[in-house]
Amino acid sequence: MPLTLLGKFALRAGAAAAVAVTLAGCATPPPDDDPDAKAEYAQINDPLEPTNRAVFAFNDRVYRYVFNPIDSGYRAVVPPFGRDRVSDFVDNLKSPLYLGNDLLQGNVKFAGVTLGRFLLNSTFGVLGIMDVATPMGLPGHSSDFGQTLGVWGVGEGPYLVLPLIGPSNPRDATGYAVEWFGDPVDIYLDDHDLQWASWTHTGVNALVTEDDYRDLLDDVRRTSLDYYSAVRSLYRQRRAAEIKNGKNPGAYAPPPKSVANPPHGGQTAQVPAKTVSTEE
Amino acid sequence: MYRRTLIKAVFGLALGFAVLPAMARAEPSVDQAGKFVTSLANSAITMVADKSLNENERDERFRKLFVANFDIPAIGKFVLARYWRVATPEQRGEFLKLFEDQQVLTWAHRFKDYSGEQLQVAGGERENAHEWLINSQITRIKGPPIPVQWRLRDEPDGSYRVTDLIVEGVSMAITQRSDYASVLQGMSGHIDQLLSSMRTKIDQMKAAG
Numbered sequence: 001m002p003l004t005l006l007g008k009f010a011l012r013a014g015a016a017a018a019v020a021v022t023l024a025g026c027a028t029p030p031p032d033d034d035p036d037a038k039a040e041y042a043q044i045n046d047p048l049e050p051t052n053r054a055v056f057a058f059n060d061r062v063y064r065y066v067f068n069p070i071d072s073g074y075r076a077v078v079p080p081f082g083r084d085r086v087s088d089f090v091d092n093l094k095s096p097l098y099l100g101n102d103l104l105q106g107n108v109k110f111a112g113v114t115l116g117r118f119l120l121n122s123t124f125g126v127l128g129i130m131d132v133a134t135p136m137g138l139p140g141h142s143s144d145f146g147q148t149l150g151v152w153g154v155g156e157g158p159y160l161v162l163p164l165i166g167p168s169n170p171r172d173a174t175g176y177a178v179e180w181f182g183d184p185v186d187i188y189l190d191d192h193d194l195q196w197a198s199w200t201h202t203g204v205n206a207l208v209t210e211d212d213y214r215d216l217l218d219d220v221r222r223t224s225l226d227y228y229s230a231v232r233s234l235y236r237q238r239r240a241a242e243i244k245n246g247k248n249p250g251a252y253a254p255p256p257k258s259v260a261n262p263p264h265g266g267q268t269a270q271v272p273a274k275t276v277s278t279e280e
Numbered sequence: 281m282y283r284r285t286l287i288k289a290v291f292g293l294a295l296g297f298a299v300l301p302a303m304a305r306a307e308p309s310v311d312q313a314g315k316f317v318t319s320l321a322n323s324a325i326t327m328v329a330d331k332s333l334n335e336n337e338r339d340e341r342f343r344k345l346f347v348a349n350f351d352i353p354a355i356g357k358f359v360l361a362r363y364w365r366v367a368t369p370e371q372r373g374e375f376l377k378l379f380e381d382q383q384v385l386t387w388a389h390r391f392k393d394y395s396g397e398q399l400q401v402a403g404g405e406r407e408n409a410h411e412w413l414i415n416s417q418i419t420r421i422k423g424p425p426i427p428v429q430w431r432l433r434d435e436p437d438g439s440y441r442v443t444d445l446i447v448e449g450v451s452m453a454i455t456q457r458s459d460y461a462s463v464l465q466g467m468s469g470h471i472d473q474l475l476s477s478m479r480t481k482i483d484q485m486k487a488a489g
Binding site: 036037040044084134139140141219222223224225226228229230232233234237238240241242244245255256258259 | 351354355357358362382386389390413422424425429431443444446448449450451453454455456458459460461462463465466474477478481485488
């Protein structure tokens, strides 16, 4: 799921601002005589880096000085049990979106799980406030339209940081916009002149998302040297894994190649000798 | 007669000693690698849950466990990527030392939030001659299980070392490589500058606990 923080309003304002700011700054590609740097540039896939960094810094301030205090208030006032009920409730309201995307991705089995969860949680789970389906052996999953596009073979495009919304790319931003207009729950509320409910839905969704991601982001900020590039890498890997999982649900997606293990006694010899304690 | 039996026994015993370590060193397999992951997770959980340890003792034990079971030189080399080739032996040594500190602080802190999660191993595969990919999931009190994959390398002595953790499809090693590459790029590839910003980071992490 993309880092969606302010919902509807943010998208409208954000999309306009993104286009404007995007035109302002582009990264300079490395010269042709440095193949390593060129490969790195292609792999990072962030030609708009200077602009993205500026937007990222702006978002970070908004998170720290606006969203985090709101979330801290929420955490102080509502005990964990209550927060779980709120989170389960808004998650259940996303079932129509999950179901639609499961079907568009051709995942009949996942669609069945989503439908089963929705029926169980909306009834025995008291309108969705209790996730009773998970203990009954139907754990939840999320699926979104950016992921669906990815499953269909649409490429991610360059990395983008959208104002207030956060890490994205043209594919995921498109998916986000489609879901924003196409969310059956919001369409229903708007049709019945319940705009206040639709806005509340958006606000609560934003709060729950913030609450979900806060600890993760704090951990990345704490452990990384360059918070921006750690988040970029994390977002891109996560989305790639979600798309692989959409194509082949339930299986462990084969992870990207990472630490290459040289044969025994091979290149590791170059590593300065280190005595490693094998106690414990 | 007696003498012959004795010789036989001594010979047998000697042979036994020679053979035993070889037998204990089971052929690497998905099963063995999975057992390694389970026992590593259990050791970590037992240690975190051990109320008799004070903070310093726990940190010290955590470091030992981590250093013994993670192939820090291999991970560090991967993270530094192309800059490893141009680093001097002194820079490499210093980098690995700081990298180890940084890793230990990162994981020790993550384990402080431990609240009853359990790890279950669910098979895996052999990636190549000495590499293994073990699938597992972390079950929590609340929320769906988190899939975690472990990339391991088997050692000539029959033990295993972790070379990467892939949490919900996100490789820790790749994320770090991306982070470090970006910092080095901003420093025009000056490794000494990277080392000094690693030192600053480590101090910050220590101060924050």
